[in-house]
Amino acid sequence: MLHQSLLLLLLPLLLVALSHAEVVHYQNCVDSVDVCTVDQVRVDPCPQAAQRAACHVRRRRPSKMSFDFTPKFDADTLEASLVWVKSETELLPLITMDREACKATSCPVKSGQQQTYEINLPIEAKFPLSPYTIRWALQDPVSGKRCCFNLDIKVVR
Numbered sequence: 001m002l003h004q005s006l007l008l009l010l011l012p013l014l015l016v017a018l019s020h021a022e023v024v025h026y027q028n029c030v031d032s033v034d035v036c037t038v039d040q041v042r043v044d045p046c047p048q049a050a051q052r053a054a055c056h057v058r059r060r061r062p063s064k065m066s067f068d069f070t071p072k073f074d075a076d077t078l079e080a081s082l083v084w085v086k087s088e089t090e091l092l093p094l095i096t097m098d099r100e101a102c103k104a105t106s107c108p109v110k111s112g113q114q115q116t117y118e119i120n121l122p123i124e125a126k127f128p129l130s131p132y133t134i135r136w137a138l139q140d141p142v143s144g145k146r147c148c149f150n151l152d153i154k155v156v157r
Contacts, residue, residue, distance in 0.1 A: 023042055023049060036070065059156070066116055069114070070112065071112075077100075
């Protein structure tokens with residue numbers, strides 16, 4: 001009886017927590033498909049996710065972004081990168097992002113063990129209002145193997 005009461009109490013809290021971060025559409029990077037599985041990507045807020053549209057992120061407000069990944073490699077540490085994919089040959093990095101991925105996920109990384117990477121991403125006032133394809137990667141600095149995906153966003157007021 002106590003177990004059912006506890007379940008009834010916690011279920012609404014769990015549903016509220018799950019409803020805040022929207023699961024979004026993304027594309028895996030071709031070079032990381034064999035070395036890492038990106039299981040799910042979430043952006044909070046992103047009401048556009050229901051229509052598989054680009055998430056609208058507001059300038060001067062951080063967006064909470066997270067993803068679950070399962071590496072097929074071991075690594076003592078990971079380096080994070082976030083770039084704007086202007087074209088397949090031109091990538092522009094987000095310089096203000098902390099590159100130490102182990103601050104946002106556990107390290108060392110073990111092959112076959114799912115992990116979550118989560119950060120609050122600052123969207124600065126200087127970002128032009130425009131749609132972007134961004135590429136997010138967590139890379140082993142020793143082997144060069146990485147977990148990587150592309151995501152569409154739109155910077156709005």
